[in-house]
Amino acid sequence: MSEEKSTSIVPGNNELRPAHGQTAAIEIHDLVVKYGSKRAVDGLTFTVPTGTIFGFLGPNGSGKTTTIKTLLGFRQPDGGSARVFGYDIANQSLQVRARIGYVNETNSLYDYLTIPQLCAFSRSLSREWNQQVVDRYIEVFGLPPREKVGHLSKGMKSQLALCLALGSNPDLLILDEPTTGLDPLARHEFLNTLVSEVAAEGKTIFFSSHILSEVEAVADWVAIIRVGKLVLCEELDHLKQTQKVIKLTYIDLPPVSEIERLRSLPEVMSLAQEGRSVRLIAHGDLDTLMQTLQARPYALREVETVDLNLEDLFMEYMKESNNGR
Amino acid sequence: MPNWLDVNPRSGVPIYVQLVEQIKHALEVGILQTGEQLPTVRQLASELTIAPNTIVKAYDELANLGLIESRQGIGTIVVANLDGRLHAQQQEALFQRLQVLVRDATHLGISAEVLSDRFAAAKKQFYQQQYEQGG
Numbered sequence: 203m204s205e206e207k208s209t210s211i212v213p214g215n216n217e218l219r220p221a222h223g224q225t226a227a228i229e230i231h232d233l234v235v236k237y238g239s240k241r242a243v244d245g246l247t248f249t250v251p252t253g254t255i256f257g258f259l260g261p262n263g264s265g266k267t268t269t270i271k272t273l274l275g276f277r278q279p280d281g282g283s284a285r286v287f288g289y290d291i292a293n294q295s296l297q298v299r300a301r302i303g304y305v306n307e308t309n310s311l312y313d314y315l316t317i318p319q320l321c322a323f324s325r326s327l328s329r330e331w332n333q334q335v336v337d338r339y340i341e342v343f344g345l346p347p348r349e350k351v352g353h354l355s356k357g358m359k360s361q362l363a364l365c366l367a368l369g370s371n372p373d374l375l376i377l378d379e380p381t382t383g384l385d386p387l388a389r390h391e392f393l394n395t396l397v398s399e400v401a402a403e404g405k406t407i408f409f410s411s412h413i414l415s416e417v418e419a420v421a422d423w424v425a426i427i428r429v430g431k432l433v434l435c436e437e438l439d440h441l442k443q444t445q446k447v448i449k450l451t452y453i454d455l456p457p458v459s460e461i462e463r464l465r466s467l468p469e470v471m472s473l474a475q476e477g478r479s480v481r482l483i484a485h486g487d488l489d490t491l492m493q494t495l496q497a498r499p500y501a502l503r504e505v506e507t508v509d510l511n512l513e514d515l516f517m518e519y520m521k522e523s524n525n526g527r
Numbered sequence: 528m529p530n531w532l533d534v535n536p537r538s539g540v541p542i543y544v545q546l547v548e549q550i551k552h553a554l555e556v557g558i559l560q561t562g563e564q565l566p567t568v569r570q571l572a573s574e575l576t577i578a579p580n581t582i583v584k585a586y587d588e589l590a591n592l593g594l595i596e597s598r599q600g601i602g603t604i605v606v607a608n609l610d611g612r613l614h615a616q617q618q619e620a621l622f623q624r625l626q627v628l629v630r631d632a633t634h635l636g637i638s639a640e641v642l643s644d645r646f647a648a649a650k651k652q653f654y655q656q657q658y659e660q661g662g
Contacts, residue, residue, distance in 0.1 A: 253580070254578075254580060255578045255580070390576065393576050394573060394576045397572045397573070397576055397577060397578055397579060398569060398572045398573030398576075398579075401572070401578055401579050401580075402568070402569045402572060402579050415536070415537060418536045418537055419536035419542075419576060419577055420536075420576065420577060420578050421578065422578050422580045422581065438541070439541035439542070439543060439544075439581075439584070442539055442540065442541045443541060443544075446539075503634070508539070509538065509539020509540055510539045511537050511538060511539045512537075513537070514539070
């Protein structure tokens with residue numbers, strides 16, 4: 203991609219460029235967060251580039267929410283560090299929170315207030331506030347503008363939470379499982395607003411989810427966390443292009459030495475054999491791998507490459523006992 | 528809004544690659560004409576519910592291929608196949624498929640003669656039709 207064309211493809215808005223060399227929105231380094239003796243976050247390190255839609259994935263209990271709470275300053279880290287737009291989360295918490303809009307699935311949104319009252323309340327907590335933006339999104343979502351918050355459905359509360367989070371004009375939106383409880387139509391509306399309005403403004407969106415399909419549709423980057431540790435952090439496109447299943451069919455039953463040879467190849471992440479059929483999960487330089495496979499002493503009847511989607515990749519990484527990438 | 532665009536986020540093929548392929552195809556079959564305007568990044572993101580960065584990537588790729596161009600104040604426009612580049616690429620892709628075909632034939636144990644015979648028969652069938660149509 204040629205950098206010179208950046209402003210011309212999207213007139214006047216550089217911020218849609220992938221974040222090569224730009225400031226990181228979030229930088230997490232060796233983060234440790236403990237509950238008692240248990241490490242909910244266990245030496246986590248990754249970076250969220252500015253202007254991206256970043257999907258934070260992991261099974262329930264993997265440390266996603268703890269990570270988010272720590273970024274927001276609700277928890278102090280027990281080790282390591284993190285920065286949001288350069289501000290330290292541990293001792294520059296106010297500056298951090300001023301740049302963030304937070305949407306939580308269990309937002310306590312003061313059920314007894316009406317929406318206008320809640321807006322006024324949120325405004326009072328924010329350094330800058332744009333009620334017109336909030337009103338616009340309330341309308342986009344079709345929320346009843348004068349309703350009591352307590353009368354809204356769970357899904358509508360999520361949508362309202364997003365509206366309010368945008369009112370303070372944050373540079374970074376952090377969403378924790380935001381579409382839980384939303385029916386498919388409402389979920390689509392929510393995601394669509396995120397991509398066509400929020401991301402298009404150049405804001406960074408960091409959202410945790412265990413719904414792979416929606417992450418797959420909108421995320422530029424994904425990070426997978428498991429038992430408090432990072433499994434991978436990569437551009438989604440790059441992940442899909444460099445990780446494939448390769449199915450080999452040998453003419454004769456391959457000997458153990460051949461299987462060991464395959465396993466030892468750097469591009470081979472995992473291998474399963476059933477008789478003459480071998481299934482590899484491969485990553486990295488697939489061209490080199492294909493050449494190596496072709497130049498084998500044991501004759502292959504067939505070599506087939508299968509693309510992996512996010513769900514396939516996720517399952518594969520969850521199976522891995524040693525997460526060596 | 529292009530109703531012929533259909534991306535599948537759940538595919539193993541990256542979304543931007545799907546976009547590039549589909550827009551290229553639209554050009555090949557004439558759904559998109561020279562001078563036509565493509566949707567803005569924002570419009571397409573909203574239409575397909577995908578990340579704007581993904582669309583930027585696709586548009587960048589298409590621009591690098593010389594198929595589209597951004598014009599100040601107008602938007603993103605389809606430009607003519609510069610120097611028949613698209614056609615040359617299609618030819619190249621076809622010849623690569625030919626290589627694979629012949630290689631697969633050897634793996635299947637098909638002899639060179641049988642392959643030649645089959646090829647000649649196919650040529651006769653399709654190029655003959657061309658002559659008859661005056662093409």
